[in-house]
Amino acid sequence: MMELVCPAGTPASLKVAVDAGADSVYCGFRNETNARNFPGLNFSTKEMEEGIAYANANGSKVLVAINTFPTAGNEQLWRDHIDIVARCKAHAVILCDISLLEYARTKHPELRRHLSVQASASNPDSINWYVNTFGVSRVVLPRVMAMDQIAYINEHTTAELETFVYGGLCVMAEGRCSLSSYATGKSPNMQGVCSPASHVEYIEEGSELVSKLGEFTINRFGKTEPAGYPTLCKGRFVTGDEEENISYLFEDPISLNVSEMLPNFAKAGVKALKIEGRQRSKAYVKAVVQAFKQAVQEVENGETPTLDLTALSEGQRETQGAFKKGWK
Amino acid sequence: MPNTNLIPPFSPILIAGLALKHIPISLLQPLFSKAMTIMSERHERVFECLEDVGSPSYIINPTDLPFFFILETKPASLTLFKSSEIDTQTADARITGSFALLIDLLEGKIDGDAVFFSRDLIVEGDTEAVLALRNAIDGNDIDVFSQMFEPLGGSLQGVAQGVTSTVGGLLNKAGENMSIIKDSINYDLIKNMDSQNSLIKKMQEQLATLMKEHRQNKRKDKKKDEKKE
Numbered sequence: 001m002m003e004l005v006c007p008a009g010t011p012a013s014l015k016v017a018v019d020a021g022a023d024s025v026y027c028g029f030r031n032e033t034n035a036r037n038f039p040g041l042n043f044s045t046k047e048m049e050e051g052i053a054y055a056n057a058n059g060s061k062v063l064v065a066i067n068t069f070p071t072a073g074n075e076q077l078w079r080d081h082i083d084i085v086a087r088c089k090a091h092a093v094i095l096c097d098i099s100l101l102e103y104a105r106t107k108h109p110e111l112r113r114h115l116s117v118q119a120s121a122s123n124p125d126s127i128n129w130y131v132n133t134f135g136v137s138r139v140v141l142p143r144v145m146a147m148d149q150i151a152y153i154n155e156h157t158t159a160e161l162e163t164f165v166y167g168g169l170c171v172m173a174e175g176r177c178s179l180s181s182y183a184t185g186k187s188p189n190m191q192g193v194c195s196p197a198s199h200v201e202y203i204e205e206g207s208e209l210v211s212k213l214g215e216f217t218i219n220r221f222g223k224t225e226p227a228g229y230p231t232l233c234k235g236r237f238v239t240g241d242e243e244e245n246i247s248y249l250f251e252d253p254i255s256l257n258v259s260e261m262l263p264n265f266a267k268a269g270v271k272a273l274k275i276e277g278r279q280r281s282k283a284y285v286k287a288v289v290q291a292f293k294q295a296v297q298e299v300e301n302g303e304t305p306t307l308d309l310t311a312l313s314e315g316q317r318e319t320q321g322a323f324k325k326g327w328k
Numbered sequence: 329m330p331n332t333n334l335i336p337p338f339s340p341i342l343i344a345g346l347a348l349k350h351i352p353i354s355l356l357q358p359l360f361s362k363a364m365t366i367m368s369e370r371h372e373r374v375f376e377c378l379e380d381v382g383s384p385s386y387i388i389n390p391t392d393l394p395f396f397f398i399l400e401t402k403p404a405s406l407t408l409f410k411s412s413e414i415d416t417q418t419a420d421a422r423i424t425g426s427f428a429l430l431i432d433l434l435e436g437k438i439d440g441d442a443v444f445f446s447r448d449l450i451v452e453g454d455t456e457a458v459l460a461l462r463n464a465i466d467g468n469d470i471d472v473f474s475q476m477f478e479p480l481g482g483s484l485q486g487v488a489q490g491v492t493s494t495v496g497g498l499l500n501k502a503g504e505n506m507s508i509i510k511d512s513i514n515y516d517l518i519k520n521m522d523s524q525n526s527l528i529k530k531m532q533e534q535l536a537t538l539m540k541e542h543r544q545n546k547r548k549d550k551k552k553d554e555k556k557e
Contacts, residue, residue, distance in 0.1 A: 010467035012436070039456055040377045040463030197456035204450060226445050244539065253445075281466045284439040312442045 001300050002265065003272040005063065005162060006289045009041045009279055014051045016282040018060045020289035025055055026063040026094065027278065028192075033081045034065045035118060036278040037192030045084055052088045061091035067116035068192045069097045069175075079103050086111045094140070095119075096175055101134035114138040114162070118175035118189065122149075124156035131159050138162055140274065142174055143256065144322045147264050154269035163265060165258050166288055166307075167276025168314060169321055171233055171251040179232040183214040195231045202230075219253075226316035228253020234314075253315030258323050259292070259307035262299045284312055336392035341427045349394040353408045360397070360406050367470070368404035375401050377464035384420035384457035390427035421453035421461075436466050 006022035008014035017025045028034025030042040043051060052062045064085045070078040078097070082104050085093045092112035095101050096119040104113055117140040121127045130136040138160040141150060145163075154161055170177065177194075181187035184199040201212040207223035211230040218235035221227045228234050233250040256276070258265075265273065273296065275288050288309060295305035310316050336342050348356075368375060378384065383402035389411075390396065396414055398407045409417060423430070429448055432438045440462045443449040451458045 010463065012467045012469065038463065039381050039460035040467070197459040200455040202451055202455060204452060209447065209450075221447070224447070227447060228445065242543065279463075280441055281439040281462075282436050284442065287439075311446070312439055314441075314445060316445055 002262070002270060002296055004289070004292055004296055005272050005274040007167075007275055007278040007280070007285060008051070009036065009038075009277075010282070011043060011047045011051050013278075013282045013285045014062075015054060016286045017289050018055050018058045020286050021293040022060050022289050024061045024063050024091065024272070025051075026065055026274075027051065028065040028067075029081050029084075031077065031081075032190070032192045033068055033078050035067050035116075035188045035192050035194075036065075037068075038279055039197065041279060045088075048084065048090075049088050052090050056089075063092045063094055063114060064088075064090045065094040065116065066100065067094050067096045067118045069118075069189055070100065071190060075099065079107075082108065082111075092137070098134070101130070101136070105134050109135070112137050114140065115159075116140055116175075117142055117164070117170075120173045120175045122153075122173075124153050127153065127157045127159055131157065138272065140164075143170055144173065147261065147268055147323055150265075150270065151268035160271035161269065162272040162274050163270050163323075164256060164276055165262070165265070165273045166292065166309065167255055167280075168229070169251065169254060169256040169276075169319065171321075177233070180213075183216055183232055195229065200230045226253075228315040252317065252319075254317045254319045255309075255313035255315075256321050257307065257309055257313065257318035258320050259295050259305050259309075261320060261323055262295055263304055266299055280312075287312060337426050339392060339426065339428065341390075342392040345390075345393040345427075353395060353410060356395075357408050360408060363472075364404055364406040371468045371470060374464040374468055375404055377467070378402070378457075378460055381456055381460045384454060384460075386457070386461065387414070387417060387419040387422040388430065389414065389422060389424040390430055391424060392426050419453070421451065421455070421457045423458060423461075424450040424452075431472055433462070434465055434470055434472055436469065440466070 003023040004021070005024045005026055006017040008017050008025045008027040014025050014027060027048070028036060028042050029048065030044055031037065034042065036042070048064070055062045066078060066081055066085070078100055082093055082100060086108040090111075092114045093104055094114045094116045095104060096116035101113060104111060113134060113136050115121055115127070115130050115136045115138065119130070120142050121130060121139055122142050122145060127139050130139065136159060139157075140162045141153070143164050150161065150163065175189055177189070178187060180194045180196075184196055186193050186196045186199070188194040195213050199214045203210040203212065209221040209227055211218045211227070213230045213232060216232070216235070218230045218232065219228065220236070234248070234253045236246050237249040239245045239247065239249065262273070273292065275292060277284055277288065291307045291309060295307055298305040310318055375383070378401045385401065386399040388397040388399055394411050395408045396411055398409065398417060398419055399405075425443065425448055429438070429443060433440055433443070433449070440449065444451065
């Protein structure tokens with residue numbers, strides 16, 4: 001059966017995910033060592049120890065994300081947290097930076113190393129280099145790949161493959177996106193924040209909701225139009241010379257949901273299914289984990305699951321993204 | 329232009345709110361103050377998390393009640409004001425929604441992002457402060473009603489919680505009836521809106537065609553001019 005990897009932004013969410021049947025839970029520390037460094041979120045060292053103990057006692061595993069790139073002269077913070085992960089006996093550490101992969105390999109060879117989506121490894125040569133050089137056991141694939149590409153990679157690597165199946169959708173090559181950095185000076189790659197809340201402003205103008213990021217107006221939602229996150233990639237842009245040509249350019253505000261394609265993931269050799277959303281609430285974690293747990297069981301029974309999670313989705317819309325490529 | 333998203337939902341709480349309008353705030357304040365004291369003692373972690381973002385203050389504005397709250401987080405306090413005074417008060421951030429939605433958020437029963445996407449929750453001001461509050465609250469298991477009624481003490485608290493549970497059930501049933509009444513009241517309005525919407529859609533399509541033609545003509549003219557040159 002495919003492994004269900006679930007998000008936890010707080011100890012309360014971790015408990016909810018474990019109780020809802022998560023096979024694995026991924027989480028991070030309360031600092032810039034992980035790509036969801038939002039205020040009030042994440043784990044202290046003590047909370048991480050307690051969370052891992054709770055998961056282990058209840059048949060779940062904890063994967064700790066240290067998936068940002070260390071800033072020059074400040075590398076020790078990232079290394080110290082890898083030491084903590086090893087000491088807490090987490091199941092694995094999720095890394096993207098090659099210096100940290102080497103550090104983990106030499107200092108904690110017994111600790112499983114997963115390659116974060118932030119490394120953006122998307123072909124067998126790249127993945128096999130991480131496997132052979134740093135002993136990576138699992139690779140989280142970028143959300144820009146088609147199903148036949150995933151199957152091809154699986155045939156040409158020994159690494160376990162993990163793919164996103166639900167939640168926020170990054171349309172760029174992860175780890176290399178500089179849109180947030182361009183608008184705010186902060187990015188998920190270095191500071192662990194995409195569109196940091198400190199730079200976001202929501203303004204109610206009449207019945208319209210205007211979202212701003214830094215100096216940029218990202219979007220303007222009509223009265224009954226569902227809203228989305230204030231990220232540049234999901235903003236509306238003026239194209240060409242015509243002022244009235246305002247439209248989404250990179251991607252609409254929309255969430256990934258490939259529940260219907262789970263049998264294809266199994267066929268392609270995917271080992272683990274990942275749910276995005278460490279920044280979401282425990283109510284979200286409970287609802288999505290329970291739904292996907294049942295869906296994975298349905299796949300095991302030879303059925304094709306269909307999950308409608310629109311109410312929880314960004315912009316209240318869902319897509320199968322690049323997994324089901326409808327364009328050339 | 330008034331913000332139509334601030335119109336409260338037609339609900340039993342709205343009806344109860346109309347009744348509460350006649351009760352002086354000074355009578356309600358002690359109950360909320362005591363509940364806040366209990367919450368700050370029991371959920372110290374919530375307020376510690378908020379220190380990282382400078383212990384902000386919040387206006388919590390339930391659209392279906394005749395009053396709103398100002399939540400100060402250091403030291404923790406909750407002060408009631410009449411709704412009519414909302415424009416005279418300031419805070420770092422303002423959070424607006426129906427009372428039931430705000431309570432469900434506080435108790436971690438619903439997802440804050442989802443109700444933001446659906447536009448049932450409005451956030452204004454310091455977004456970082458709002459996010460920090462949401463995450464801090466969600467990381468704790470808060471039971472609002474037990475804390476509201478704890479000041480009443482042992483046996484009375486039990487009675488009050490029993491009443492709350494019964495009232496909760498009745499409110500749910502009343503809520504179902506309300507939707508029937510609401511649909512009935514809105515029937516003609518919805519019918520009119522449907523026909524207006526289809527008219528607007530037709531006009532939008534016509535406008536899009538006209539604009540397309542206009543752009544094509546502009547391009548043609550531009551090409552002609554270039555040839556002449």
